[in-house]
Amino acid sequence: MPIPAEVFIPMSMHIGAPAKPIVEAGSEVKVGQIIGEPVGFVSSPVHASVSGKVKRLEERVNSAGKLITTVVITSDGKQALYEGIKPPEVHDRVSFLAAVRDSGIVGLGGAGFPTAVKLSLKEPAKLETLIINGAECEPFITSDTRVMLDDTSSVWEGLLLLQKYLAPPKIIFAIEKNKPLCIAAFKSLANKHEGVEVMALPSVYPQGGEKVLIYNTTRRIVPEGGLPIDVGAVVINSTTLASIARFIKTGMPLVEKCVTVDGSAVRIPQNVIAPIGTPLQELFDFCGGFVSSPHKILYGGPMMGISVPDLAEPVLKITNAALAFDEKDAVQKLESPCIRCGRCIENCPLGLMPAEIETAFKKGSGEDLELLKVNLCMECGCCSYVCPARRHLVQMHKLAKVMLKNHLEGKSL
Numbered sequence: 001m002p003i004p005a006e007v008f009i010p011m012s013m014h015i016g017a018p019a020k021p022i023v024e025a026g027s028e029v030k031v032g033q034i035i036g037e038p039v040g041f042v043s044s045p046v047h048a049s050v051s052g053k054v055k056r057l058e059e060r061v062n063s064a065g066k067l068i069t070t071v072v073i074t075s076d077g078k079q080a081l082y083e084g085i086k087p088p089e090v091h092d093r094v095s096f097l098a099a100v101r102d103s104g105i106v107g108l109g110g111a112g113f114p115t116a117v118k119l120s121l122k123e124p125a126k127l128e129t130l131i132i133n134g135a136e137c138e139p140f141i142t143s144d145t146r147v148m149l150d151d152t153s154s155v156w157e158g159l160l161l162l163q164k165y166l167a168p169p170k171i172i173f174a175i176e177k178n179k180p181l182c183i184a185a186f187k188s189l190a191n192k193h194e195g196v197e198v199m200a201l202p203s204v205y206p207q208g209g210e211k212v213l214i215y216n217t218t219r220r221i222v223p224e225g226g227l228p229i230d231v232g233a234v235v236i237n238s239t240t241l242a243s244i245a246r247f248i249k250t251g252m253p254l255v256e257k258c259v260t261v262d263g264s265a266v267r268i269p270q271n272v273i274a275p276i277g278t279p280l281q282e283l284f285d286f287c288g289g290f291v292s293s294p295h296k297i298l299y300g301g302p303m304m305g306i307s308v309p310d311l312a313e314p315v316l317k318i319t320n321a322a323l324a325f326d327e328k329d330a331v332q333k334l335e336s337p338c339i340r341c342g343r344c345i346e347n348c349p350l351g352l353m354p355a356e357i358e359t360a361f362k363k364g365s366g367e368d369l370e371l372l373k374v375n376l377c378m379e380c381g382c383c384s385y386v387c388p389a390r391r392h393l394v395q396m397h398k399l400a401k402v403m404l405k406n407h408l409e410g411k412s413l
């Protein structure tokens, strides 16, 4: 899409410490120039997505309700590249991980965990299976699919880089069966290469959830409180792989993102490559605007997406979709009393008991929430979706997790 007149680039688009801004109002910046430095190990640098002048640094409340320092850049429309852009020197695992850190790449499937941290395994020999997540299971979202089809070579090069520098004995490229073109493209590459299996998985939400994917590809269960590497696995998203390969080849950090723009209120749904920091309003305008007044805007899909309060919110590194729904699709149905049907329990991919969690939450019982393991809930929304009483289960689980955290920390609930 055309370069926006202004971009709004938050210093926190990842899990971990926000980056520290190193520009100020009036600074001239170019595309790919670092504007925020990582603070500590679990953090990520942030780069300018347009060339132009920093208008101001402001504190903005993000959609999670947190106050985040945001760099506002007025574009000069030239998209001049930063002179320091050059391919990194990569010759071993350490220099590869350093390059991934410099790239600003974080989990682009939506998790936002800094990729360099994920790949910095304390005991590399424990890695048995690298799983490439090409499931893209959530309704509406097709941005990973577009990257896998339109930039197959970068995804594959990213896979080869990880094979070279992480040396996993086995790589499984997991793709849902509803993407036959992706399966065919990567099968034809994998057939000529050792150590890579393309696995076609049923198209079932939440197939792409990390723990679900690990189980469905390796039949191993990540232990409670553990990490995928505890069962010998690392999972990486296919778009993340493509971004790594592009950075290693060109030195251009993560400054743009493929975003699915869709929903019943959008005139021309499509996938759009947008500079990070583009206001959502411009994204929707580029897609023909709205056919009817949007009643709900989401970052992400309809199951796990976060409601966006304001169209001035920007495209983030982790934005894989921006959805806008009309009133008919947006109004939440009224709750009625639980009829103890057990469907929520039957359909929880992690075997949790949402109806019981709700009872414990209403009682304000931190002990019961701990026993019911609400902390394991991945907020996939399956329980809310199947509930005939339309209980707002996943919303309540988010609050119940906070209640449990306070209980464990000895704070008031």
Ligand code: SF4
Pocket (backbone or CB within 6 Å): 347, 348, 349, 350, 351, 352, 353, 354, 376, 377, 378, 379, 380, 381, 382, 383, 384, 393, 394, 397
């Ligand atoms: S949101 Fe519901 S279905 Fe999904 S993991 Fe949590 S409890 Fe289970």
Ligand code: SF4
Pocket (backbone or CB within 6 Å): 337, 338, 339, 340, 341, 342, 343, 344, 345, 354, 355, 386, 387, 388, 389, 390, 391
């Ligand atoms: S699915 Fe809904 S109605 Fe059925 S047990 Fe769960 S919360 Fe109750």
